[in-house]
Amino acid sequence: MDHAGARVLCRLAAGPVSAATVPDRLVRRLLTRSLVTRSAAGELSLHESLALDGPSLRRVLSARYRIRWFETVESTNAVGRSMSPLARQQRGLVGAVEQRGGRGRHDREWTSPPGGLWLSVVDDRPREPSTAWLDQLAMAVAVTDAVDTAGVDATLKWPNDVVGPTGGKLAGVLLEGQSRGDTVERSVCGVGINADVDPTALPPGATSLAEHLGAVQPVGLVAWLLARFETHRQDRQATLEAWQRRCSTLGEAVTVWLTDEVIEGVATSLEDDGSLVLDTGGDRRTIRPDACRRLRVR
Numbered sequence: 001m002d003h004a005g006a007r008v009l010c011r012l013a014a015g016p017v018s019a020a021t022v023p024d025r026l027v028r029r030l031l032t033r034s035l036v037t038r039s040a041a042g043e044l045s046l047h048e049s050l051a052l053d054g055p056s057l058r059r060v061l062s063a064r065y066r067i068r069w070f071e072t073v074e075s076t077n078a079v080g081r082s083m084s085p086l087a088r089q090q091r092g093l094v095g096a097v098e099q100r101g102g103r104g105r106h107d108r109e110w111t112s113p114p115g116g117l118w119l120s121v122v123d124d125r126p127r128e129p130s131t132a133w134l135d136q137l138a139m140a141v142a143v144t145d146a147v148d149t150a151g152v153d154a155t156l157k158w159p160n161d162v163v164g165p166t167g168g169k170l171a172g173v174l175l176e177g178q179s180r181g182d183t184v185e186r187s188v189c190g191v192g193i194n195a196d197v198d199p200t201a202l203p204p205g206a207t208s209l210a211e212h213l214g215a216v217q218p219v220g221l222v223a224w225l226l227a228r229f230e231t232h233r234q235d236r237q238a239t240l241e242a243w244q245r246r247c248s249t250l251g252e253a254v255t256v257w258l259t260d261e262v263i264e265g266v267a268t269s270l271e272d273d274g275s276l277v278l279d280t281g282g283d284r285r286t287i288r289p290d291a292c293r294r295l296r297v298r
């Protein structure tokens with residue numbers, strides 16, 4: 001699906017929209033491909049045959065993705081790590097209805113009931129580490145783009161949280177790389193979005209799109225999410241700027257837990273590699289995303 005079509009599908013994730021708000025040619029294209037239906041009142045909806053499964057993802061995504069879909073899986077990132085090699089222009093996409101052993105950073109548990117989007121994007125282009133690490137930021141910004149299009153205003157909390165309008169954690173990103181020497185040979189960018197999930201099925205402090213929008217069709221989000229991810233990861237400067245615009249951490253007094261140290265200071269800016277700069281009252285400390293175990297705004 002092209003960008004304009006992917007964006008419309010994302011708007012439809014939260015329910016019908018008036019066909020009058022979508023260019024006629026695009027409506028015809030989406031109808032011809034049986035991705036949407038139009039009611040007598042002129043409202044577009046996602047086609048009822050689209051579900052969150054492998055065949056539907058093949059219909060909404062381009063052929064560049066090698067898709068592996070599971071009803072239940074331990075962790076989509078773990079499957080992504082062991083996928084057979086991809087061609088240079090190809091991306092792997094691993095998804096599941098439910099994860100039994102979903103993982104966050106530092107091997108923390110990631111709760112992944114049905115109704116959420118649990119995806120991992122696999123890329124085998126050899127890259128230098130700082131470029132590969134940018135994917136983490138690019139995916140977080142892409143999530144805010146997608147949920148914003150679906151109707152939820154989200155912000156970013158450094159290093160990798162997407163936060164909903166009332167402060168709960170809506171999504172998280174887990175980037176893993178397999179390196180040889182100084183080259184990252186495979187990156188697996190995992191993203192978990194609490195889409196059509198009842199918040200009572202989630203840990204305290206979490207929120208979901210359903211909590212803000214009512215019923216959501218998660219498949220509607222995927223093509224636009226991945227289109228935005230690919231766009232952001234190609235432009236470091238634009239991604240950093242977009243990240244900073246969306247970030248609620250900058251300017252705040254924060255406490256950061258590292259493995260063997262706790263630092264307090266004011267978050268002032270983001271470095272090119274995604275590190276956070278803290279003003280600790282005279283001193284300047286730079287913290288890499290992977291070194292941060294926890295951050296709290298004071």
Ligand code: BT5
Nearest residue numbers: 075076077102103104105110111119172173190191192206
């Ligand atoms: C993250 O870790 O935020 C990264 C989450 C990445 C999950 C995706 S799902 C697809 C792919 N496959 C995987 O196995 N993982 C990736 P972190 O910053 O460490 O946050 C983890 C913390 O968030 C936990 O300790 C809980 O407090 C909280 N948490 C767990 N599940 C949650 C959920 N569904 N929604 C919001 N918060 C959650």
